[in-house]
Amino acid sequence: LSNSTSYIIHPQVVLIGPDGVGKTSLMTLFERGDSPSQTHTSQKSHSVELNASTDSSSKYSYKNHEDTTGTHTKFLLIDTPGHGKLRNVAMERLNRCERLKAIVFMVDAAALGEPESLAPTASYLYDILLFLQKRVSDKSNNNKKNNTPVPVLIAANKVDLFTALPSTLVKTNLEAELSRIRSSRSKGLLDSGVGIDDVDSEEQDAWLGEYGSEKFSFKQMQEFEIDVDVLPGNVTGDGPGAEKWWWWIAQRI
Template sequence: MDSTLPSPNPASSISPSTSLYDSILASMFAPPPTVLIATILAIFFVPIFIHFIVFRSRSSISLPTFLLVGPAASGKTSLMTSVKTGQPPAETRTSQAPLSLECSIPASIAGTSKYRSVNDPSLKAHKKFLLLDTPGHGKLRHIALTRISSPAIRGVIFVLDSSLTDVRAVAGYLYDVLLTLQNSATSSTTTQPKKLLVACNKSDAFTALPPSKIQKLLEDEITKIRVSRSKGILDVEDDGEGNDEKEWLGEGGEGPFTFQSMEEVGVEIEFKGGSVENGEWRDRLSPWIGECL
């Protein structure tokens, strides 16, 4: 009897787990053509899909916004179009719903660019922003007042007719805008002041008043409105229903009102005159918008 044992078969000594591992490695490093093509297409098209669907939509929403408010027929929509094109707009109609328009200014006049070198190539670009026009009808003014406190709002532009035929109505709306800005500034966690520009439109009309005269008339009328509304607050307090300090416009709410006094409550106000028909507003508003940006 031969005592020599037969040598084991190398193939039979491979375990099933080792064979499965080898097959997985083989499929990974030598995939079928269809899997290889699908992988390459996914690598190229998934980033493109994310860019156009996700990032593009987010960037449009986050554009800084300037709110256009003011009485009806003051020329808000025409002014918005003039800022966009730099030309007198075609005939417009009274707005019944908010309208927005994407505009831009040279990056060199933006407030964030004043510390950049004159050779910085980024200064050759343009800063984009939105102009949001709101209805001026008395029943629709709540749309503007509810949007003033939005974090996206960088500034408010109050548009009025320079003829100022109904100063009390204009002053009443401006009073509400100022009070909303004041409440927003005092409740904000930042020290950045709220910006308001009073755009005295239609300055080319024969009956138009200069911005300095308009400012004085509005200050006098707001003083009267503040006195009458403050008296109403005091009457409510005497009835034992409490006193809402936020209804006092300005610091203390006493004495003659001035727009300069609003700086004490975090609201900066500026007056400018111009005409849509002359295409002046693009040049008049661009420096102010640049400071807000």
């Protein structure tokens, strides 16, 4: 930047995931303190400025707008469209972040028990995790900022609904599906009879998690210093609410 009185880029947190899972609802809840009565399918990315604190008396709550105790950090929460046809819009927005601090990947815990929901959800998550892994492992990337590992929160939403899976099952179902996707995407490699030691580094770079392992687990992302947490919650209805997610974000910006 040529001008030293340059603008400040706030820490950025990206809200991403399949369509209809509640991303825009959550953003509105954080921004206004209540959830919207109606939302529309998002077609664009949209960001709001929020303040979070780790030392104020209301640090665990997103309803801290008036709180003057402690210090607050301003950050940008960026909502992205989840529709399959708009995934490039979401990925492009993610790529454009200059101070990416965390990713909240939201899933519909009430739908995830169905293969029709699990498969596309895991496929999107796979792309996001591989994007983050490559960002860290890319040796040619000299831009330090882009090498900083970014933690991921899998926000298991809609636990107010009786069909909602407990978060332990959300986690294991996603891990099982990610394992399946990984082996199908690397099928050519495994079938060719080439030993693991012989594959070129390009193949290795396209492999999510621990290279050559049979089953994928989120723990494997720690090899790339990427922490993945799964936390249940809800934006509407009765349940644990969204405060755990807020606190997770507050600690990472």
